[in-house]
Amino acid sequence: MSSVLVLALTGAGLTLLGLHALIVKAHLLRKILALNVISSGIFLLLAGLAARTPGGEPDPVPQAMVLTGIVVAVAATALALALLLALRSATGRTRLDDDNGQ
């Protein structure tokens, strides 16, 4: 099962890919996608490493943690999208304004 290490390493790659997009991309929908990619990468790392158990049966605890994490991520995405739509209907913008409210 050691080839599965590839997938855990993919998780690391996804996390940083998402981080890059979160910083660089301006459109908020894209930032929301980026956050989802970041969390997917972390989940992959968390559950991927759970597959290195000697017996073949993966560790259930990280799997349960990832399940929790996926649900939290959906909740956060829904709230972020609703905020984006509210922001859009209030200001017409889909990017963050850098004027610090002054």
Place this chain on the structure above:
Amino acid sequence: MQYFYFALILFLLLTLVAGLWRIRRGPTPADRMLAAQLFGTTAAAILLVLAEVSDAPALRDVALVLALLAAITVTAFTRRARISLPPGDDDAR
């Protein structure tokens, strides 16, 4: 036998990637729709083969859920396609 299944998975996976390429390229919305449909079907097939490889019958449940869910995404896609296709999408015929 195990390796036969893995070869099958690899083959299906490559088909999947080819399908993805079609989703991205188009050129017509119909191409994309069909490719998307096929995408779900192939993924379900991979799950079924994986169920054999890893001796995990529960993976068939996943394939079932995926097959049901494919309807949603396709529905959502069609809905969106009818509301408005983004302008300048490379489908200018």
Place this chain on the structure above:
Amino acid sequence: MAWLTGLPLAVDLVLGATLLWLAWRALSSPDLFQAVALFIAFGVILGLVWARLDAIDIALAEIPLGAGVTGALLLAALSQLQPAEVDARAAPSATEANEHQAGQPGQTAETADADEAQHKPAVFRALLAAVMGLLLFAALFSLGLVTWQLWEPSSGLTQQVNTHLPESGVEHPVTAVLLNFRGYDTLLEIAVLLLALIGVWSLATASNLGDTTPEPVLAALSRLLAPLMILVAAYLVWVGAHAPGGAFQAGSVLGAAGVLLRLSGWRLPAGAAGWPLRLVLALGVAVFAFIGLAVIGLGEPLLGYPTAWAKHAILVIELAATLSIGAILASLFIGGRP
């Protein structure tokens, strides 16, 4: 036939590369609709990866949640943004120009957007990008190295879970962790979902989705599929006690069924849209908390079900949670308050 032994590795390599490619395209494709479509495909491939990792419970949740509900949410949001909403397509529009009047001087790389950087000198931008790229590569390298170092056989908590499995009331380890050993997390996680819904409702972004009349094909399809999905959800709750499945997987499928019904134009009857709906939404947290607290009166610790009852307690909690999760996910999709 030595090359055959490389096949599993090849499968994993293709899966990993596809994931990375999809994520990269979803995060950089100029067309947002395409980005979302690729993101949904990303969710499906991720589901395959979970299957490959023997994480069937996660695969069962990822496909309806990550690909299904999140995908539908993204598509719905996209359809409410104007059709012309295309990221980084043409020259900066008028609104964009307005946005960039007031950049804060002295901001660090953490806040710097690519667009925001437009009015900074080109050299500075290139320098910023180089520094950021370097930092990201260093981070990737260290994270990869740490993962590599961690990769040696370790059973984690597997043995502990298996030892206590008979006392948990269920036979499937992941369900035992979720509903019993770490039930406190799960209770709060349902609260997170409910919280997101309250937040969405407080924003009162009334969705115009589903207000159009449904096409006949769609209506027929959903009439066929929705009952089937509800059946599958019921099966997943039941099977969760001894095999992959359970409240979250079932709730996600239920939520997806709700999304489908909504997409085909179905509405909650007016009489059920008020407090009856709210009751269903709150049921999961309420029942879980009630049972978890009631056991204190029996001299048990918080959320400590007596072994004799654990099976029934978990079943009741799972049923309530499934209903709530399904209702919350469907309501999140609808967006505006009913």
Place this chain on the structure above:
Amino acid sequence: MLPSGAVWTAALVFTPLLAALACFLAPRAANWIGLLAAGLTTLAAATMVPTLMTDGPLRIAVGGWGAPLGIDLYADGLSAVLLLMTAVVGLGVSAFAPAYFGAHPQQRPWFWPLWLILWAALNGLYLSADLFNLYVMLELLGLSAAALTALSGGGPALNAAMRYLLVSLLGSAAYLLGVALLYHAHATVDIALLGARIEPGMLANAALAVMFAGLMLKTALFPFHFWLPPAHAGAPAPVSALLSALVIKGSFYLLLRLWLDLFGDLSRLLPELIGVLGAIAVLWGALQALQQQRLKLMIAYSTVAQVGYLFLAFPLAGGLNGTTAWRAVVYLALAHGLAKAAMFLSAGALLRFAHHDRIADLDRAVHRLPLTLTAFVLAGVSIMGLPPSGGFVGKWLLLEAAFQQDRWGLAVVVLLGGVLAAAYVFKVVGYAFTPTAIAQEGGSVPLSMQWSALLLALGAILLGFAAPLLLPLLEVGAPFEPIVGMPS
């Protein structure tokens, strides 16, 4: 048998959580449910004090499983003082809210459930000993805080809430990455067990880096403060009070806990770096506050400065009498909680009165709104660190630690920060005495709004006298002493 504290521990998390459900189900009764829940939660927090003082720190195994399989709750003196501060500020804000939202009835039914969930998350955070459970609490906290920030609607508030949400999600994702690494290295997420198992090395350093980066982002330490001023200034007044006084303390507490129990011995360089950032935050935040034209933005920038103080303890902790530095910043955190809540609530009352918060146009507010201005000044006294306030005790302890170690630079920053704070507080007071050219019409401000601000400000002053009571409580479980058996 039940541990004696099990019931109040459960009450601290579940009272606000279930009350939030009740508010969601019966929005019309939300005010009453909310006030009742605030009272009960405060009662639970107060009951905890004698139990802890007699029985020592408390560890509860949720579900009876015990770490590492199950989740443990843990309460020591550090958790206790923060739970108490949360309760007092929460009670004050809850008393302020009904009158405030009387003028914004469309926001009221959402404020209560969101705020009660936020309270449950904070209490859960202070009580948890499990890193993954803490992640769930952080998400609960971040999502409710972002939703509350957006409550007043309008472009600037929504913009600030969106940025806040993204920052908060990124912060907790980074934290979760650290949790994942630690779990796979040591097969547990229990803080105490990890403290015994963790070893210096690349993995521990990586976990430290990502977790601290995430939590510093959430705590708004300079230069990660960029999201704070618009969010804290744009929210409705009671929400601003909650965000500045309480939410920031949640992630700071976690940072402190991780440092004390897990990472404290790993790095000599990091504490110095954190100290420098803290010092910059103190000065930069105060200078920014001084330049603001709007009262709420000024108070928000003051928070940036006050957050800086909390990080000054890191470079001092390793030296002679280092634990004094921890006591100092915890005291500062408590004092800041009460004082900043009082300031934002006063600003809310002033805003209701004058319909604007331009500092230059306060127009004799002192004569027309004496209770509110008294609250503002008393809170200011604690922020400046003048005796006999809680802020004074905190700064005194911090200076003591700095002098003992001959860290004159840090001492100067502490003092200079106080002088700058005095400057921006007196700027407001000065304008409040000055009539403007055109006399302003004032609206009426309900007494409950004015008194809740005043009582919180009095609390910040009384905190100075409460030191003989609170400092022994803080020592329960010796949270600042190095853990025995930890590799050094």
